[in-house]
Amino acid sequence: MKVMVCLKQVPHQDAKLDINSDGTWIQEDNIKFEINSYDTYALEEALRIKDADADTEVVVVSIGPDRVTQALRTALGMGADRAVHVNDAEAFGSDALCVAKVLAAVAKAESPDLIFTGLMTDDGNSSAVPPMLAELIDVPSATGVLHTEAANGSLKVERELEGGAIEVVELPKPCLASIQTGANQVRYASLKGIMQAKKKPIDVKTAADLGVSDVASKATIDKVYSPPKNATADILSGSTDEIVSGLMGKIKELGVL
Amino acid sequence: MISFGPTEEQEMVRDAMRDFAEQAVRPIARECDEASEIPADFLQSVWDLGLTSTQIPESYGGGGEERSSVTNAMILEELAFGDATLAAAATSPSGFANAIVDQGSEDQKKTLLPLFCTEKFHAASLAIVEPGAIFDASRPRTVAEPKDDSFVLSGAKTLVPLGDRASHFLVTARNGDALDAFVVARDAEGLTISEPELNLGLKGLITVGLELERVEIPKTARLGGDAGADVRRILDGSRVALSALMLGVSRAVLDYCVPYAKDRVAFDEPISKKQAIAFRLSDMHIEQEAMRLMVWKAASHLEKGLDVSRVAHLTRGYCAEKSLWVTDNGIQTLGGHGFIREHPVEMWFRNARTLGVLEGLIAV
Numbered sequence: 079m080k081v082m083v084c085l086k087q088v089p090h091q092d093a094k095l096d097i098n099s100d101g102t103w104i105q106e107d108n109i110k111f112e113i114n115s116y117d118t119y120a121l122e123e124a125l126r127i128k129d130a131d132a133d134t135e136v137v138v139v140s141i142g143p144d145r146v147t148q149a150l151r152t153a154l155g156m157g158a159d160r161a162v163h164v165n166d167a168e169a170f171g172s173d174a175l176c177v178a179k180v181l182a183a184v185a186k187a188e189s190p191d192l193i194f195t196g197l198m199t200d201d202g203n204s205s206a207v208p209p210m211l212a213e214l215i216d217v218p219s220a221t222g223v224l225h226t227e228a229a230n231g232s233l234k235v236e237r238e239l240e241g242g243a244i245e246v247v248e249l250p251k252p253c254l255a256s257i258q259t260g261a262n263q264v265r266y267a268s269l270k271g272i273m274q275a276k277k278k279p280i281d282v283k284t285a286a287d288l289g290v291s292d293v294a295s296k297a298t299i300d301k302v303y304s305p306p307k308n309a310t311a312d313i314l315s316g317s318t319d320e321i322v323s324g325l326m327g328k329i330k331e332l333g334v335l
Numbered sequence: 336m337i338s339f340g341p342t343e344e345q346e347m348v349r350d351a352m353r354d355f356a357e358q359a360v361r362p363i364a365r366e367c368d369e370a371s372e373i374p375a376d377f378l379q380s381v382w383d384l385g386l387t388s389t390q391i392p393e394s395y396g397g398g399g400e401e402r403s404s405v406t407n408a409m410i411l412e413e414l415a416f417g418d419a420t421l422a423a424a425a426t427s428p429s430g431f432a433n434a435i436v437d438q439g440s441e442d443q444k445k446t447l448l449p450l451f452c453t454e455k456f457h458a459a460s461l462a463i464v465e466p467g468a469i470f471d472a473s474r475p476r477t478v479a480e481p482k483d484d485s486f487v488l489s490g491a492k493t494l495v496p497l498g499d500r501a502s503h504f505l506v507t508a509r510n511g512d513a514l515d516a517f518v519v520a521r522d523a524e525g526l527t528i529s530e531p532e533l534n535l536g537l538k539g540l541i542t543v544g545l546e547l548e549r550v551e552i553p554k555t556a557r558l559g560g561d562a563g564a565d566v567r568r569i570l571d572g573s574r575v576a577l578s579a580l581m582l583g584v585s586r587a588v589l590d591y592c593v594p595y596a597k598d599r600v601a602f603d604e605p606i607s608k609k610q611a612i613a614f615r616l617s618d619m620h621i622e623q624e625a626m627r628l629m630v631w632k633a634a635s636h637l638e639k640g641l642d643v644s645r646v647a648h649l650t651r652g653y654c655a656e657k658s659l660w661v662t663d664n665g666i667q668t669l670g671g672h673g674f675i676r677e678h679p680v681e682m683w684f685r686n687a688r689t690l691g692v693l694e695g696l697i698a699v
Contacts, residue, residue, distance in 0.1 A: 112350075152347055266359075267351040269410075270385035273400040276344060 079131060079228070081124040082190035083158065084181055084211070085140045086114040087149035088201040102299045103171075113149045116196025120257040122264045124194050125157045127228050135159045139184050141177060142170050147280060154275035155267035161280040162188070169285045172295040174202075178210035183288035185215050192233060193254040197222055208256035219254040220247050224261045339631070345406050352413035355384065360417025367539030368682050371531070373424050375456070381425040382456040386410065387432050395444055396452030402433070404572070404637040408579040408630050415583025416590070419686045420539040422580055427496040430576065431459040431505050434516070434569050440560030443518060450502065460501040461573060462492040462519075462545055464694060472570050472694050477508040477547060479515055479557075486510070486557060488517060488525075488550040494693055498528055498543030505558065506547065507566055514566045516558040525550040536685030537693075570694070571643045574651040575633045577693055581658035582626045584687045588665035588680060589619050596668060606668075615664050622657045629653055655691035662687040 089095060090110040098105045113121075121138065128134040138153040140146045141164040150161040162184055169180045185193060193212075198205040205221070212219030224244070225236040235255050237245040249255070267275075285293045314324045329335050341349065359380060367373050391397025407429075414422030432451045435443055450457045463472050477490025488508055495504065504519045519526060529544035558564040593616060596607035606612045629650040636643040662684040666673030674681045 148343060148347065151343065152350070155347060155351070266355045266384060267347065268383065268385045268389070269348060269351075270389040270398040270400065272344060272347045272351060273389060273398070275347070 079127065079134045079192070080188065080190040081127055081134060081136050081192045081194060082185060082188055083117070083121050083124045083136060083138045083153070084193065084195040084207075085117045085121065085138050085149055085153060086196075086199050086201075087111045087140060087142055087146045088114045088199055091115070091200070097302055097304070101301055101303065103302055111145060111149065113152060114196050114199045114201075116198055116200070116257065116259055118196075118264045119259055119261045120194035120196050120255075121153055121156060121158065122262045123223075123226050123255075123257050124192070125265065126262065127192075127226075128157065128159075137162060137188055137190065139181060139188075140164070141166070141180055143167075150280055151272075151275045152267055154278045154280075155272035156265055157271060158278075160278055163280050163282045164285065164288070165282050166285045166293070168294040169290075172293055173297040174204050174206035175210055176293045176295060178207050178214055179290055180285055180288065180293055181207070181211050182214035183285075183290045184283075185211065187288065189252075191251045192228065193217070193252070194226075195254065195256045197256045197258045205256070208254060212254040215252075217252045217254055218249045219256070220249060221256045222258045223255040224258050226255060226257075226261075339628075341409070345403075345409060348406055349409045349413055351384075352410050353416070355381075356413050356417025356422075360414060360421050364418035364421060365676075365679060365682065367418070367420060369676075371538045372541065373421060373539045377421065378425065378456045378458075381414075381421075383454075386426060387429045388452045390429075391432060391436055391448050391452055395448035397448065402436075404575065404634040405631060408575060408634040411576055411579035412583040412586065412627070412630070415580040416587045417583075418587075419580050419584045419683075419690060420537045422583065423537060423690075424497060424540050426576070427460055428456075428458055430461045430569075430573060431501075431503065433572065434461070434505055434558065434564075435518075437568070438559050438564040440555065440558075440562070442555055442560065443558070447503065447518065458497040458501040459503040460496050460498055460505070461569070462495045462498075462504040462506045463570065463573065464492060464494040466491055466493045466544065472507070473514060473567060475507050475509055475514070477506065479508040479510040479517060481510070481554075482551070484554050485551050486517060486554060488519065488547045488552065490547050492545040492547070493532065494534075494542045495545055496540055496542055498545065499531060499541045504545065505569075506545070507569075510557075510563075513563065515563055516566045516569065517552060518556045518558065519547075519550060519552060523550050523552060534689055536682070536687070536689030538685075567644055571633075571647040572637060573694060574647040575630065575637055575643070577690055578626070578630045578633065578647075578650045578654040581654040581687060581690050582623065582630050584683050584690065585619075585623045585626060585654075585658045585661040588662050588683050589616070589623055591678075591680060592616060592619070592665050592668045595672075612668060615668060619661045619664055622661055626654050626657055651694070658687040659684075659691055 090112045093109040096105045124136045128136050136158040138158045139162045164180055195208045220235045220237050222238040223235045224238050227234040232248050232250050233253050234248045238258050239245050314321045389398035389400050390402040393399030435447050479486045479488050505516050506519050507516050525548045527546040531541045596612050597605050599606050633646045633650040636646050665680045669680055672678045
């Protein structure tokens with residue numbers, strides 16, 4: 079079995095983010111990056127399949143500049159077998175559909191039995207790429223997956239629904255699942271894994287190598303900014319009844335209900 | 336030129352250990368200190384990272400990867416940033432195993448190294464420190480007398496890490512005028528292992544004392560066999576490792592104190608605005624950087640196979656003194672919060688003090 083895992087390298091959760099000079103993105107120089115947290119759960123889910131079946135091949139795929147190599151090496155250190163790095167200036171930072179097109183081209187070349195992605199990314203938060211990718215390569219998909227169980231011809235998944243409900247879905251292979259955080263306990267890269275990672279192959283490609291063109295973003299970001307701080311918060315005090323009564327008054331006053 | 340830039344691989348190792356330290360080490364540190372024990376599942380989880388087995392040659396069952404003293408110093412700093420007690424326990428088997436890899440006879444390698452290449456945590460320890468005043472690791476009071484085809488060991492050791500569960504001890508002893516080390520199994524006749532010692536810091540580590548009362552061991556138990564071994568090299572490595580642990584503790588203190596000082600308001604402003612605090616934090620930072628440079632230099636000398644005894648001794652001395660100074664000033668920065676157990680700084684202070692004496696007095 080072959081499992082393809084899509085990874086995105088995003089700014090580290092502890093990185094101090096500043097807006098760039100033209101106000102359209104963050105300054106990426108001199109900040110630390112890491113694998114998108116959702117994607118680490120997707121990788122772990124794939125590695126568990128490999129733990130159970132040593133014949134499984136786990137291929138990690140990422141789009142981005144040279145720095146993405148480190149994220150891929152980390153994934154290889156955790157146990158993935160090989161990596162595909164799409165190092166293409168147009169594809170990097172493109173909109174969800176173009177990113178999905180590039181990943182679809184990789185998926186067509188790799189013909190995986192399963193594709194795992196994170197539910198969303200820590201930076202973009204769109205959740206759009208996984209279902210778009212599934213649609214482009216015409217495979218069934220499930221989002222918000224908390225548990226997977228791979229059988230011979232299918233993948234049974236448990237999806238998280240609103241209100242804590244769980245939906246159980248069985249997808250015929252090949253298929254795609256976008257994994258929710260908390261689906262598993264993500265392993266640490268071992269010392270042995272990291273040292274062996276340098277011997278594992280990373281296949282570097284451009285969009286053209288994959289036969290995809292016109293991958294530049296169709297969406298443009300007009301402005302990125304931090305929400306302005308203001309001092310308009312009202313802190314309600316008193317007993318619980320007084321606070322609830324005060325809150326109800328405020329809601330009525332604002333006319334939001 | 337000298338480069339202080341870590342390699343890509345070292346960065347990956349450091350990041351992985353940092354994650355592990357933050358998520359798996361720090362959260363259980365206080366509990367281990369209070370209970371004076373380490374959960375077995377923690378030792379197993381750190382074993383799964385392959386810190387010991389990865390650098391053992393493949394022919395003995397290990398991972399066969401090249402060992403880097405600089406990378407190992409980074410690993411120790413990161414783990415000790417999480418908690419020095421747990422870091423010392425987790426890496427204790429490596430001290431024993433690395434000595435066998437580097438200087439063991441072929442028989443010793445074949446017999447002992449596979450113990451560290453299984454999936455289950457395995458403890459074995461260096462036994463270097465001795466009770467009594469003015470202990471000098473290079474001139475132990477423990478003696479080894481040759482007798483026919485054996486050696487007879489007599490003496491005492493203390494602060495032996497994980498001695499409650501170690502299968503073997505590498506005991507340093509004087510053999511005539513020479514300094515030697517001997518592999519002693521825990522069930523050797525004449526060896527008495529004490530109850531866990533009650534220490535000021537590193538309380539979870541479980542250290543024991545060893546009484547060696549005419550322990551007779553075969554000549555083949557001498558490290559390196561007939562050729563003997565360069566035990567000073569083992570002491571050098573141990574000193575660099577201890578220094579890296581003390582560096583990690585110091586970084587933990589600084590990392591805790593800076594946000595505390597920015598958050599803690601006294602006299603209508605954060606105490607970080609007070610020069611007395613700001614200058615102190617700045618000095619703590621300088622000392623931490625100085626410690627790291629010395630640790631990296633000593634580790635680099637070890638890695639290159641250079642004579643490192645002087646550098647290792649200076650490094651250990653500096654780190655012992657300055658880590659105590661940093662942790663003491665951490666307590667001072669936190670004021671009353673510094674010595675209550677709701678905050679970890681008092682624990683780090685005790686740990687730094689204990690690390691500073693783990694191989695005897697600095698003055699010797």
